[in-house]
């Protein structure tokens with residue numbers, strides 16, 4: 001395997017700046033890796049070869065001319081195919097958008113272009129980001145690089161698998177209920193859901209607008225901070241975008257320190273229903289933090305038991321409304337039935353053919369929850385639960401500076417194992433959903449391998465809204481303590497990745 005693709009984004013950026021490695025070589029190395037392994041992983045729905053190499057060549061020329069460039073200029077990146085890109089297709093993992101090209105770039109894409117980061121391509125996902133395994137993609141599942149018979153998590157399984165398989169040093173994901181963090185956990189990568197409003201959602205195809213957030217996917221905490229600083233910050237195109245500056249995230253990741261920090265273990269998120277290996281690694285990491293001077297306290301969030309139920313009312317309600325625009329007229333697919341096709345019949349036939357089962361299930365659920373007779377009983381109650389969850393967090397953050405839990409209850413399950421059982425699939429997000437419900441930031445980092453199956457386990461850190469820097473600070477400390485314990489990064493412990501040594 002080329003040495004270049006093993007580098008972290010931070011290390012690669014250094015070599016690009018010193019011109020030890022050219023941006024064209026770095027980009028080509030990743031394209032070669034995609035060509036070599038993506039046939040078995042299926043992380044990419046589209047590979048952007050020409051444009052990526054063109055951007056890389058421009059970076060090399062600018063550097064040779066002595067121009068001052070963004071520190072990440074020339075570092076390639078993969079993008080979840082829920083984020084719109086001019087000049088490349090965007091499918092949202094759905095047949096209904098097959099062949100559609102966005103007329104504009106998402107704000108995060110514009111920022112990647114300004115930093116001159118070559119975009120390697122668009123990554124696979126569950127259709128419209130609905131799922132926890134990437135099996136609901138209309139373009140076939142993505143496979144977990146650690147074990148090709150297992151799921152890479154979801155909905156952002158493509159981004160996580162691409163980064164874990166060394167096809168890209170960085171990727172963008174979106175997280176509505178855990179779609180950045182849970183794939184991170186099961187692929188041994190880092191994933192961050194920023195504070196709601198911290199990264200512009202302009203150009204992220206909406207699933208549930210009050211929960212969606214774009215965020216970084218990487219192999220190290222520092223790399224996530226570097227990318228977060230590129231994509232974060234105010235955007236007038238997104239009315240929910242925060243006006244605060246992004247903050248010194250990279251600085252926080254570089255100068256980690258946890259002495260005197262109060263780390264709150266969420267009682268409700270670490271017992272029943274969690275795999276033994278997940279709990280064992282979690283307990284060990286608490287000891288590591290204690291050893292580094294952190295104070296471990298227990299906090300209780302009694303209303304978290306309602307979070308999953310409330311999420312599966314709010315998310316489908318918002319999604320049913322957001323997805324109403326795929327009508328066979330404005331975007332992508334149009335199916336014209338035989339006979340006299342009225343607009344209603346075209347719409348019906350297009351949606352019947354274009355949407356998969358999970359999307360239809362949620363549209364039906366959401367439409368029902370919002371219907372006149374049931375609105376108060378379902379949607380209204382779920383919004384009240386949301387307030388209770390926010391209050392639980394507020395109370396917990398008076399006792400602790402950051403909160404901690406496993407990211408997902410289990411390691412990667414087998415392809416097909418939960419496909420016919422929506423409820424079992426939904427349970428993967430018990431630990432990640434509360435952060436979306438409250439709008440607070442969350443970071444998942446690799447936490448070793450489970451005893452039972454030698455597969456990656458994740459650990460999640462949560463901080464109050466706007467305190468994303470705190471996550472990078474604590475995350476970087478825990479990451480370095482864990483790497484000392486394992487003698488290097490977790491991905492280096494894998495016997496093989498993407499089916500090769």
Ligand code: GLN
Nearest residue numbers: 129131175176177178179
């Ligand atoms: N797995 C969750 C769901 O299916 C979360 C999805 C997401 O974060 N986009 O809704």
